[in-house]
Amino acid sequence: MIGPHAVLGRLDDEPEHTAAERRFIVRSGDGDRTFLARLPRPDTDPTRWAIEAEGARRLSIPGLLPVGEVGGGPAELPWCTAPYVPALPLPAALRAHGGPLPGPVVQALGAALARTLATAHAQGVTHAGLSPAAVLLTADGPRLSCFGAVRAAAPDGEHRSGLPGLDSGSLAPEQAAGGRPRPPGDVYALGAVLAYAATGHTVPERDELPSFLREPVTACLSRDPARRPQAHQLFSHPEPAAHAATVLDTATPSPIPLPASVVVALAHQSAQLLAAELPVTASRTRH
Numbered sequence: 001m002i003g004p005h006a007v008l009g010r011l012d013d014e015p016e017h018t019a020a021e022r023r024f025i026v027r028s029g030d031g032d033r034t035f036l037a038r039l040p041r042p043d044t045d046p047t048r049w050a051i052e053a054e055g056a057r058r059l060s061i062p063g064l065l066p067v068g069e070v071g072g073g074p075a076e077l078p079w080c081t082a083p084y085v086p087a088l089p090l091p092a093a094l095r096a097h098g099g100p101l102p103g104p105v106v107q108a109l110g111a112a113l114a115r116t117l118a119t120a121h122a123q124g125v126t127h128a129g130l131s132p133a134a135v136l137l138t139a140d141g142p143r144l145s146c147f148g149a150v151r152a153a154a155p156d157g158e159h160r161s162g163l164p165g166l167d168s169g170s171l172a173p174e175q176a177a178g179g180r181p182r183p184p185g186d187v188y189a190l191g192a193v194l195a196y197a198a199t200g201h202t203v204p205e206r207d208e209l210p211s212f213l214r215e216p217v218t219a220c221l222s223r224d225p226a227r228r229p230q231a232h233q234l235f236s237h238p239e240p241a242a243h244a245a246t247v248l249d250t251a252t253p254s255p256i257p258l259p260a261s262v263v264v265a266l267a268h269q270s271a272q273l274l275a276a277e278l279p280v281t282a283s284r285t286r287h
Helices: 046-057 090-097 103-122 149-153 183-199 211-220 260-275
Strands: 006-010 021-027 034-040 069-073 076-083 135-137
Touching: 006 260, 034 046, 046 069, 046 076, 046 149, 090 135, 090 183, 090 260, 103 135, 103 183, 103 211, 183 211
Parallel strands: none
Antiparallel strands: 006 021, 021 034, 034 076, 069 076
C-alpha cells in the first residue's frame, strides 16, 4: 500500500537507476480510481523530496505532471499522486521501439518540452529535474515528472555530481558544482533529453545527431549558461517534417506522433491494468 492506495505495479518495467523517484500505478481503496503514485528513492532525503512534491502541487503548467495529493507522515515515506493515464518513461519508449525514435517524433517531442519549460520559466519556475527518465510519453503528449530533483538531491552550495537519482548526462555543469538551479540548467537538460531520444545516449558526438538537432542541441549543451538559448527560442521556426511544431503554437499540451511500437506498449499497459485485480483489504471485506 502507498497511503490508502493499493499498488498494481511499477510504471517502469525496469527500475531506472537514474530516475529521481520511484513510480507506481495504484488504485484507490474503493477500486474506482487509478493514480500514478511517486515516492522518493530510498537513498535520497525524503524531507527535501516532500518539499518539492508540495511545491509541484501548487503549480498548474501544461505539460507538467500534476500533483493532486501529497501524503506521508512520521511512520511512512512521503508520497504524491497524479491522475493516471497510460504512460511510458522515455527510456522504456526507446526499448519498446528497439532504438532511437524517428526524427518527426523527436522534433515534436522537443517542441512540446520546450513549450512546457518556456511556460514554467515565464512564471519564474525552474523544473530542475528534467532527464530522459523524467519524460513520460502519453497519447496526449509528453508529461514532465521528477520536479525539483536537483534541488531535492542536495542544497545549493553542495556538489551534486554523482548523487543518486541524478542523470549525470542531463545535469548542467553549474548545477553539478552546487549552483542554484535556474532556467539555463533546464535548457541544458532539454538538449540532453533530445540527444537521448535521437541517439540513445545523452552525450553524443555532434555528427551522431540528426542534422535538424545539431545546432539546437549543441547550443543547449554549452557549458556556459549564458550561451544557451532560452526555452522559448527553441523550435520556433518551421521544420521540414510534417508534424513539426513551434514552441508557442498552443497554450495546452498536444499529442505527438508516436511510433506504432510505443502505441502498442501503451495499449498493453492499459490492458494489464484493466485485468488487474485489486488486492483484498480488511476494509473491503466489511459489510
